Amino acid sequence: KKWVYRFGGGKAEGSAADVAILGGKGANLAEMASLGLPVPPGMTVIAECCGWYFANGRSLPDEMKNQVLDVLAEMEALTGRKFGGTTKPLLLSVRSGARASMPGMMDTVLNLGLNDQTVQALGHDAGDARFAWDSYRRFIQMYGNVVLGLDHEVFEEILEDEKSRLGHDYDTELSAVEWQHIVDLYKQMIRDELDEDFPQDPQVQLWKAVAAVFSSWTNARAVTYRTLHRIPHDWGTAVNIQAMVFGNLGSSSATGVAFTRNPSTGEKSLYGEFLINAQGEDVVAGIRTPQSLTEEGRLASGSDKPSMEKLMPEVFSEFTAICRRLEAHYRDMQDVEFTVERGTLWMLQTRSGKRTTRAAMKIAVDMVDEGVITEAEAVTRIEPTSLDQLLHPTVDPRVERVVIGSGLPASPGAASGEIVFTAEDAVAAEAEGRKVVLVRIETSPEDIHGMHVAEAILTTRGGMTSHAAVVARGMGIPCVVGAGNMRVDLRNGLLIGAGVTFRRGDIVTVDGSSGHILKGEVAMIQPELSGDFARLMAWADKARRMTVRTNADTPTDARAARSFGAEGIGLCRTEHMFFEGGRIHVMREMILAEDEAGRRAALDKLLPMQRSDFTELFTIMSGLPVTIRLLDPPLHEFLPKTEAEIEEVAEAMNMEPGQLSRRVEALHEFNPMLGHRGCRLAISYPEIAEMQARAIFEASAAAAKATGAAVELEIMVPLVGLRSELDYVKSCIDQVAAEVSKETGMAIGYLAGTMIELPRAAIRAHVIAETAEFFSFGTNDLTQTTFGISRDDAAAFIPTYQRKGIIEHDPFISLDFDGVGELIQIAAERGRKTRPDLKLGICGEHGGDPTSIRFCEGVGLDYVSCSPFRVPIARLAAAQAAI
Ligand code: ADP
Ligand code: MG
Numbered sequence: 038k039k040w041v042y043r044f045g046g047g048k049a050e051g052s053a054a055d056v057a058i059l060g061g062k063g064a065n066l067a068e069m070a071s072l073g074l075p076v077p078p079g080m081t082v083i084a085e086c087c088g089w090y091f092a093n094g095r096s097l098p099d100e101m102k103n104q105v106l107d108v109l110a111e112m113e114a115l116t117g118r119k120f121g122g123t124t125k126p127l128l129l130s131v132r133s134g135a136r137a138s139m140p141g142m143m144d145t146v147l148n149l150g151l152n153d154q155t156v157q158a159l160g161h162d163a164g165d166a167r168f169a170w171d172s173y174r175r176f177i178q179m180y181g182n183v184v185l186g187l188d189h190e191v192f193e194e195i196l197e198d199e200k201s202r203l204g205h206d207y208d209t210e211l212s213a214v215e216w217q218h219i220v221d222l223y224k225q226m227i228r229d230e231l232d233e234d235f236p237q238d239p240q241v242q243l244w245k246a247v248a249a250v251f252s253s254w255t256n257a258r259a260v261t262y263r264t265l266h267r268i269p270h271d272w273g274t275a276v277n278i279q280a281m282v283f284g285n286l287g288s289s290s291a292t293g294v295a296f297t298r299n300p301s302t303g304e305k306s307l308y309g310e311f312l313i314n315a316q317g318e319d320v321v322a323g324i325r326t327p328q329s330l331t332e333e334g335r336l337a338s339g340s341d342k343p344s345m346e347k348l349m350p351e352v353f354s355e356f357t358a359i360c361r362r363l364e365a366h367y368r369d370m371q372d373v374e375f376t377v378e379r380g381t382l383w384m385l386q387t388r389s390g391k392r393t394t395r396a397a398m399k400i401a402v403d404m405v406d407e408g409v410i411t412e413a414e415a416v417t418r419i420e421p422t423s424l425d426q427l428l429h430p431t432v433d434p435r436v437e438r439v440v441i442g443s444g445l446p447a448s449p450g451a452a453s454g455e456i457v458f459t460a461e462d463a464v465a466a467e468a469e470g471r472k473v474v475l476v477r478i479e480t481s482p483e484d485i486h487g488m489h490v491a492e493a494i495l496t497t498r499g500g501m502t503s504h505a506a507v508v509a510r511g512m513g514i515p516c517v518v519g520a521g522n523m524r525v526d527l528r529n530g531l532l533i534g535a536g537v538t539f540r541r542g543d544i545v546t547v548d549g550s551s552g553h554i555l556k557g558e559v560a561m562i563q564p565e566l567s568g569d570f571a572r573l574m575a576w577a578d579k580a581r582r583m584t585v586r587t588n589a590d591t592p593t594d595a596r597a598a599r600s601f602g603a604e605g606i607g608l609c610r611t612e613h614m615f616f617e618g619g620r621i622h623v624m625r626e627m628i629l630a631e632d633e634a635g636r637r638a639a640l641d642k643l644l645p646m647q648r649s650d651f652t653e654l655f656t657i658m659s660g661l662p663v664t665i666r667l668l669d670p671p672l673h674e675f676l677p678k679t680e681a682e683i684e685e686v687a688e689a690m691n692m693e694p695g696q697l698s699r700r701v702e703a704l705h706e707f708n709p710m711l712g713h714r715g716c717r718l719a720i721s722y723p724e725i726a727e728m729q730a731r732a733i734f735e736a737s738a739a740a741a742k743a744t745g746a747a748v749e750l751e752i753m754v755p756l757v758g759l760r761s762e763l764d765y766v767k768s769c770i771d772q773v774a775a776e777v778s779k780e781t782g783m784a785i786g787y788l789a790g791t792m793i794e795l796p797r798a799a800i801r802a803h804v805i806a807e808t809a810e811f812f813s814f815g816t817n818d819l820t821q822t823t824f825g826i827s828r829d830d831a832a833a834f835i836p837t838y839q840r841k842g843i844i845e846h847d848p849f850i851s852l853d854f855d856g857v858g859e860l861i862q863i864a865a866e867r868g869r870k871t872r873p874d875l876k877l878g879i880c881g882e883h884g885g886d887p888t889s890i891r892f893c894e895g896v897g898l899d900y901v902s903c904s905p906f907r908v909p910i911a912r913l914a915a916a917q918a919a920i
């Protein structure tokens with residue numbers, strides 16, 4: 038079996054297409070090597086080996102080890118160095134790399150192959166003993182942490198103690214002898230802690246490190262990350278074993294990271310940071326403050342430390358040329374890692390760069406303008422749900438604001454919340470429904486769960502590529518990093534800003550777009566949906582087949598939805614109108630009436646209210662289709678519950694409280710979800726449906742007169758299981774239509790249809806379609822009735838089901854394609870057989886869920902309908918489904 042793929046020396050066995058085998062890092066190292074870019078030679082142990090490792094009691098296949106040793110011999114030939122050699126030793130980096138990028142979640146070991154002999158040889162060979170000892174202490178620390186399981190902190194403590202003893206501020210000030218002493222202290226500490234010596238045999242080091250990288254696949258933070266990002270746990274990680282190059286070889290050496298375009302704004306300019314005489318994660322770890330790659334970046338950050346452009350002009354121009362080449366080759370913005378060893382540039386990683394939605398939008402649109410990608414490709418480049426970020430509020434520039442500190446604008450949008458200082462506090466507060474701002478000196482992968490629930494994140498240290506910045510951008514959470522003019526006092530639970538001190542629980546606002554931290558809660562404004570957003574959405578609209586409507590019950594919803602591009606209303610739940618203001622009283626009068634005459638009297642009072650609501654709604658939606666659903670919920674939802682409420686209502690209705698109580702009791706149902714609701718109400722009390730139909734028709738006539746364009750009326754009968762139910766209700770509506778038409782002298786056009794939300798309706802769709810002119814899939818109820826799971830009670834066991842692997846997704850969030858989906862398919866097919874022009878849509882929660890929308894496209898629905906804020910997401914998802 039082929040366990041190992043080699044790369045280097047201008048060729049490679051794999052390519053960027055082999056991500057599933059080699060992991061992202063390995064596949065792209067192979068691709069860069071094939072492109073002839075300067076990549077240190079190495080090899081990738083395939084991700085499948087990770088599964089083998091766990092299946093075989095955490096051991097490594099001998100066949101794989103032999104293949105590794107063979108490639109190692111080739112690497113020795115290529116580099117003119119020898120692994121474990123006492124002259125010119127070859128050192129290795131052992132790096133994780135999974136199929137999906139999981140930044141910082143798993144482990145890397147650098148400088149592997151050093152021991153008490155090879156460290157001497159390395160120093161001698163480089164003519165720099167300090168460098169050799171610096172590398173050795175780094176190796177011991179990483180190995181100690183990743184392989185031996187010791188905390189970083191125990192190493193850091195030793196180092197910090199030594200530094201203060203010697204009077205040094207920075208690592209770079211330590212001499213060879215001082216580092217050598219630290220190496221001794223590290224080794225002694227390992228002996229004390231583990232009762233064993235630091236391993237001197239490079240091969241032992243290598244196999245242990247490979248095994249540790251495999252093991253890191255199941256560490257807690259990696260598991261959390263995968264769960265949050267829905268990455269399968271059985272993919273495993275590949276391991277990349279690569280020759281080391283050294284950014285810590287003096288002042289002509291450096292290490293850095295860059296984005297080929299600005300990951301926050303999307304601007305087409307190289308964006309990155311580097312550190313002279315440093316290695317590996319120094320840049321992102323915030324040990325020293327990194328310097329800008331470009332002069333432009335340096336000026337923008339107001340730093341007086343020289344840029345790489347200034348310091349190393351030749352390497353810089355080689356680097357920018359490579360970045361351009363990579364971007365052209367991958368046809369996307371890249372996030373790269375590199376090292377300069379004594380003036381020679383080495384590329385260590387490239388991948389599609391994570392970016393804010395705003396940046397993604399700008400990059401996609403710019404790349405279309407540059408002729409790099411097509412409009413359709415641009416549409417596929419944006420993750421639909423990420424549009425949420427753009428729809429988030431920003432700080433209103435007109436309001437007065439008290440800036441208490443500032444840092445780098447790492448992730449856009451603004452949010453307010455109570456200060457918490459730990460991830461645990463964030464989670465606890467969020468669970469109580471409070472909004473929090475997570476304030477940290479810097480974040481680490483252990484903070485992920487707290488970051489996830491925070492409204493915003495603030496750190497006082499770190500750059501634009503720091504952990505906090507990368508993660509927040511990925512999650513779409515406003516974030517400011519490196520707020521150096523603020524101080525966190527963890528011991529006393531204080532955040533100290535410009536002349537003010539805040540305690541845990543105090544409210545601040547984080548403006549991730551400007552980098553400002555503001556006192557208290559401030560007014561926000563909705564974002565402009567123009568420019569790049571509008572262009573991209575126009576391309577999406579061109580590409581999609583399905584139309585996108587909204588679920589809107591109020592004029593406010595309807596207006597918002599139209600501004601987001603809704604092309605009609607797919608569901609107006611009329612009952613919501615009855616809860617407003619004094620209407621609930623009239624509604625209760627109607628429900629509690631003893632007979633039809635009493636009901637009609639109350640309905641006469643409700644009619645003008647509904648009519649005026651509908652008139653407003655139809656005016657906003659002039660010319661567009663509007664689906665109105667007749668009264669659906671069980672009546673007792675409207676009734677008074679508490680003693681006091683009952684008394685109040687009884688008085689208003691001139692009834693005895695006792696009598697009222699008995700009426701309320703009589704309306705009690707054991708299982709209201711399956712009780713007296715939906716079309717069953719209209720059949721028991723046709724006068725309710727008649728009133729609603731009249732309100733709708735009269736409003737339609739009035740709005741048409743006012744706006745000059747009528748809405749396309751669709752009246753929807755809920756919870757139909759039998760064709761005869763629909764027939765009965767439809768004949769009531771038809772009769773009212775004829776009456777209103779006669780009274781107003783206007784022709785009334787409308788479609789009568791039904792929701793498909795019962796399995797019986799789906800199965801009998803061909804018969805129901807003889808009456809129904811449209812179907813709207815009410816997938817909330819259809820999911821409830823298909824599974825026999827009440828949505829309101831599902832929270833008690835669905836999470837357990839997910840944890841135990843019984844189901845993968847909550848079927849109320851992501852449509853159950855196999856069961857509920859098949860019913861939809863059956864209903865669509867059978868319905869259209871009877872009535873080829875039957876209009877089909879979906880109006881459940883799933884109408885705004887991208888994977889469900891893809892399913893709807895496959896079934897050939899005419900439209901999806903979702904809540905107003907999800908309309909842009911649905912437009913984009915519908916386009917992607919059609920492309
Ligand atoms: P991550 O997936 O966390 O980014 P990497 O495998 O990229 O981990 O390793 C982290 C850092 O270690 C790299 O950014 C680079 O600076 C350093 N590194 C990795 N491999 C080498 C190498 N062959 N030579 C020098 N430095 C390396
Ligand atoms: Mg790392």
Ligand code: MG
Binds near residue numbers: 374386
């Ligand atoms: Mg990396």
